[in-house]
Amino acid sequence: MTSGTKEDLDSAIKNYQDAYSDLKNKYSDVDSTHVAIIDQNVKRTESQVQSYMSRRLATKAALPKGSKSPDFVNYENHAGGNMSLSDFKGKYVYIDVWATWCGPCIREIPSLKKVEEQYHDKNIAFVSISVDNGRGYKNDPEAAHEGWKKMVVDKDLGGIQLYADNGFQSQFVQDYKINGIPRFILIDPDGNIVSSDAPRPSSPALVKLFDELGI
Structure with a gap:
């Protein structure tokens, strides 16, 4: 298609x-x-x-192009503190919704790192949001949280690593109608949707899209 x-x-x-x-x-x-x-x-x-x-x-x-993006507020930042979508106003935001138990998510990491490196000095923030909430950890939310922190370190994940407040039930995830991951979203500097289902990092279509937008 x-x-x-x-x-x-x-x-x-x-x-x-x-x-x-x-x-x-x-x-x-x-x-x-x-x-x-x-x-x-x-x-x-x-x-x-x-x-x-x-x-x-x-x-x-x-969730059409140009419409206001759903929001997330005070998601835990692996680097410390909390972050909200509004903190990125003025920049494009490429969001990766993922989880540590998700094989296809893990397979995208090398490609995501390459894209992050290619655009590291451009007007775009790369934000990964974990929806870990117990799956793969015997339904233990605390173990899932620790598993997320460990994987961020073990795989030397770049960008901004956030932890959703309630897994797949988080309002941001629900608003974007996410029922499968990985899911990639691109938001413009004004907080409007460019793509609610953006190309994956492994797809040449992503860099093409970034270049078309002049990022």
């Missing part, structure tokens, strides 16, 4: 269906039992993709 519209989603799924149909026609001599199993897997994948992308489109529609 390019522009990220409902029409893009429908077109992508139609292309997927057509490609699979062509493949079945090309290999029509394959045992019907195997075809039936593959059919089920294809339909399951199609349903999962459609559900996931529909949620993303709904999020973008509910």
Whole structure:
């Protein structure tokens, strides 16, 4: 999908269906039992993709570009004290919502470090917000909090490392309709949304977006 519209989603799924149909026609001599199993897997994948992308489109529609960003207030800063979104007024803010138990989040760290280094002297703040709240720590919030602090040190995480006040139930997380992580958000210097579902650090689209904005 390019522009990220409902029409893009429908077109992508139609292309997927057509490609699979062509493949079945090309290999029509394959045992019907195997075809039936593959059919089920294809339909399951199609349903999962459609559900996931529909949620993303709904999020973008509910939090459009240019609208005021939801706020967070007094999140614990690993470096000491607390920070709020308003503290970054005048800068772009690239937010990484993550958790220590999240494999895809951890895999983005090397790419995030590279982007942070590339833009370290630019008008942008890189803010990571942990939603750790017990998962992966036998539902022990205190252990989760300590696990977050330890990982920040062990992995030498850069940027500004914050800890959400109530995990996935934090108001900021709820307002951004985050039900899966990692999630990346870009906010402009006036506190308005540039993208409620921004490209990941590992995607070339992120640097392209930053450059288009003149960051």
